[in-house]
Amino acid sequence: MEMDKTATRLLRIEVKDVNDNLPIFSEIHSSVPLVFVVQPGNTVIGQLRAVDIDDAPYNSTYYYMLPSCSNRDGIFTIDKQTGIVSVTNPNDLKYNEYHLCALVSALNMSKIPKIAFDSNNASMIAFTIRTETNSVVEQANKMKYHFQNNTISVFGIDSESTIPVTRLKTYQPIITYQLGSMHFTPAENEEVPMESAPYFSVDPVSGDIRIDPMLGDYTEGVFTFDIVATQQRTATESIKIAHIVKQVHNVKLPSLLKFIFDQNVHLLGLNLEDFKQHLHNALKMKPTMSDISVIFGTPHVYESAGRNRSSVCFHSLRDGVILGQESAISILSATLNGGNTLSRLYQVFKVANIEPCIQPIRTLSSGLIISRSALFWTGFSLVGILILLSFCIYACFIIRYKNYLNMKKASLADETSSSTVSIKQTPSVQFYSINNL
Numbered sequence: 260m261e262m263d264k265t266a267t268r269l270l271r272i273e274v275k276d277v278n279d280n281l282p283i284f285s286e287i288h289s290s291v292p293l294v295f296v297v298q299p300g301n302t303v304i305g306q307l308r309a310v311d312i313d314d315a316p317y318n319s320t321y322y323y324m325l326p327s328c329s330n331r332d333g334i335f336t337i338d339k340q341t342g343i344v345s346v347t348n349p350n351d352l353k354y355n356e357y358h359l360c361a362l363v364s365a366l367n368m369s370k371i372p373k374i375a376f377d378s379n380n381a382s383m384i385a386f387t388i389r390t391e392t393n394s395v396v397e398q399a400n401k402m403k404y405h406f407q408n409n410t411i412s413v414f415g416i417d418s419e420s421t422i423p424v425t426r427l428k429t430y431q432p433i434i435t436y437q438l439g440s441m442h443f444t445p446a447e448n449e450e451v452p453m454e455s456a457p458y459f460s461v462d463p464v465s466g467d468i469r470i471d472p473m474l475g476d477y478t479e480g481v482f483t484f485d486i487v488a489t490q491q492r493t494a495t496e497s498i499k500i501a502h503i504v505k506q507v508h509n510v511k512l513p514s515l516l517k518f519i520f521d522q523n524v525h526l527l528g529l530n531l532e533d534f535k536q537h538l539h540n541a542l543k544m545k546p547t548m549s550d551i552s553v554i555f556g557t558p559h560v561y562e563s564a565g566r567n568r569s570s571v572c573f574h575s576l577r578d579g580v581i582l583g584q585e586s587a588i589s590i591l592s593a594t595l596n597g598g599n600t601l602s603r604l605y606q607v608f609k610v611a612n613i614e615p616c617i618q619p620i621r622t623l624s625s626g627l628i629i630s631r632s633a634l635f636w637t638g639f640s641l642v643g644i645l646i647l648l649s650f651c652i653y654a655c656f657i658i659r660y661k662n663y664l665n666m667k668k669a670s671l672a673d674e675t676s677s678s679t680v681s682i683k684q685t686p687s688v689q690f691y692s693i694n695n696l
Contacts, residue, residue, distance in 0.1 A: 467560035
């Protein structure tokens with residue numbers, strides 16, 4: 260090729276927009292989730308729509324249901340051409356909701372593509388299918404009572420005299436409660452007393468268990484209650500809707516221990532639930548301790564070390580039997596067990612020691628709570644008032660004393676002037692001549 264014989268020519272290339280855009284779902288940009296509701300007896304659920312901005316005939320859209328979501332059993336189908344979603348048999352619907360995914364493509368594929376759903380892909384969409392019957396059942400369940408079942412209450416330290424058993428969501432037909440049965444399990448080294456324990460009553464309206472404070476004089480142990488909830492449907496018909504199981508632990512101070520933490524009480528309050536869970540898991544790992552449960556109280560400031568330490572009282576149970584201090588220490592002490600699991604757990608949560616629990620002294624106080632700043636300004640105001648009052652008294656004293664001095668001075672001036680006048684006006688003395696005598 261000879262360079263001196265080369266020539267240049269301007270070429271113009273026109274690119275025709277044929278098939279360079281993917282079909283996308285317009286709903287993917289909507290903030291409202293796409294939800295379809297299955298009508299009773301209807302197999303057609305809804306229709307998905309996608310667009311391809313390419314010109315015909317390159318704007319074809321084909322719909323596919325991705326099996327990676329809730330359609331692994333294949334009860335939902337989608338029409339490849341129209342995007343209509345259907346259910347093969349409405350009687351096969353077992354759940355309240357189904358979360359499905361669909362793909363739109365410009366390719367007419369014979370098999371459903373087995374790819375994962377990508378929320379960032381505009382050619383994929385996620386939608387929810389709900390059944391109308393299940394929605395009604397779900398709405399009805401929201402209007403029922405929510406029972407607090409299988410809970411434990413501790414009578415002793417940090418205890419309450421009333422134990423709620425239900426939380427009302429909205430109005431329901433009348434529900435009454437009654438005590439079905441009560442079982443008592445004595446603590447370790449305790450025997451079942453001969454006398455009964457008439458210290459409990461069940462509120463027939465609210466279902467709350469009310470405890471007589473005299474329970475503290477009864478034998479240490481665990482009370483298990485079976486409370487029967489009955490709903491009045493009609494004037495003559497009532498049904499039992501729930502059996503509520505409650506436990507009340509009557510714990511004495513000799514059975515209570517406390518964990519000492521090298522952290523303040525506020526930080527312990529944040530970490531206490533994690534500590535409970537990790538301690539529970541650590542005990543479950545050992546076959547000899549899998550039946551041990553630990554019930555915690557409320558965190559308190561560890562008084563002997565200021566605010567840098569905190570403590571929480573607890574008691575332990577083996578198969579539902581309250582253990583004494585010696586048995587609990589032999590189980591929870593990392594030194595006596597020689598295990599690394601408890602040692603690491605105590606190091607992570609800064610457990611310094613395990614000591615007998617001494618109930619904090621409770622003092623009666625008024626309901627009026629005054630902050631430190633309010634107390635400071637109140638005291639400052641009182642001091643200012645005292646200073647002002649003292650100044651007023653002092654000023655009055657000075658004025659009165661000044662008036663007294665002025666009066667004294669005036670009286671002295673009057674006495675001086677009167678003495679001067681008396682000296683100037685002395686009576687004349689008559690002298691007689693001797694001759695006259």
